[in-house]
Amino acid sequence: MTENNPKKTREEKQIFKKMNFKKMNGWKIAFLVLTAFVIGTGIFLGTRIFAIREPNYSETAKVTNTKGQEVTTISMNKSQLNALIDYYLTDFQKDSSVKYQFALENEAMLSGETKVLNFPVHFYLYFDPYVMENGNIQLRAKSMSIGTLGLPIEEVMKLVKRSYDFPEWIEVTPKDKAITLRLDQFQLPTGLFVKAKKINLIDDEIQVGLYLPEGKE
Known part of the structure; x- marks a missing residue:
């Protein structure tokens, strides 16, 4: 029967936490990137929709x-x-x-x-x-x-x-x-x-x- 090693157990727990942190952090980054993309696309479409293309009028219209x-x-x-x-x-x-x-x-x-x-x-x-x-x-x-x-x-x-x-x-x-x-x-x-x-x-x-x-x- 193997003897339990408390030090080894603590190290394994720390490694496990780091792995979970990286996994959660990766999901957070992906979520933020997706959110930024959606907001950026919305702003772009909004400015394109409401931007008016002004024709080149002369300063004084013909009377x-x-x-x-x-x-x-x-x-x-x-x-x-x-x-x-x-x-x-x-x-x-x-x-x-x-x-x-x-x-x-x-x-x-x-x-x-x-x-x-x-x-x-x-x-x-x-x-x-x-x-x-x-x-x-x-x-x-x-x-x-x-x-x-x-x-x-x-x-x-x-x-x-x-x-x-x-x-x-x-x-x-x-x-x-x-x-x-x-x-x-x-x-x-x-x-x-x-x-x-x-x-x-x-x-x-x-x-x-x-x-x-x-x-x-």
């Missing part, structure tokens, strides 16, 4: 001749203007597979569908319209709805700007949370142009001036 004689003032209500907007957007988006809608109620509303992490999400953006001194119209975003996602308005507007084609005379500026209708760049086929004069959605009063360019009076 058509907005000097002339006012021919008449056109008054309309929201229903009449919505019919015109719907007709215009239907024609403008006829060759587009991704469509959006714009309508006036007690506020201006832009709605459509975009993708977040490659999943389709329906959005609604609500604006207050303001007539600018030059006769253009600025829509200032005040609230939004985009499913259950808690994204800030600026990020949603970046997604909208990337996802949709807008007429050249419409400027979307996510940083300012605004959309500007550049009526000074919108000219009717006859050469006439328009300027906004009044927008009161609550009282259902909308007025635009119709102008004849200089040299054509």
Whole structure:
């Protein structure tokens, strides 16, 4: 019968603990590496999704001749203007597979569908319209709805700007949370142009001036 050696037993226990420590430490390292990879991938995808690719705009957009004689003032209500907007957007988006809608109620509303992490999400953006001194119209975003996602308005507007084609005379500026209708760049086929004069959605009063360019009076 062999005699027990207490010293040898203690050494064996220490070796066993070291082996277990290395094994546990290896699992911890693998877990940390995997966690760092997942977080890093998420950050990368997030920045790619919300990074906006800005086109090279010139500092001063081309402006058509907005000097002339006012021919008449056109008054309309929201229903009449919505019919015109719907007709215009239907024609403008006829060759587009991704469509959006714009309508006036007690506020201006832009709605459509975009993708977040490659999943389709329906959005609604609500604006207050303001007539600018030059006769253009600025829509200032005040609230939004985009499913259950808690994204800030600026990020949603970046997604909208990337996802949709807008007429050249419409400027979307996510940083300012605004959309500007550049009526000074919108000219009717006859050469006439328009300027906004009044927008009161609550009282259902909308007025635009119709102008004849200089040299054509």
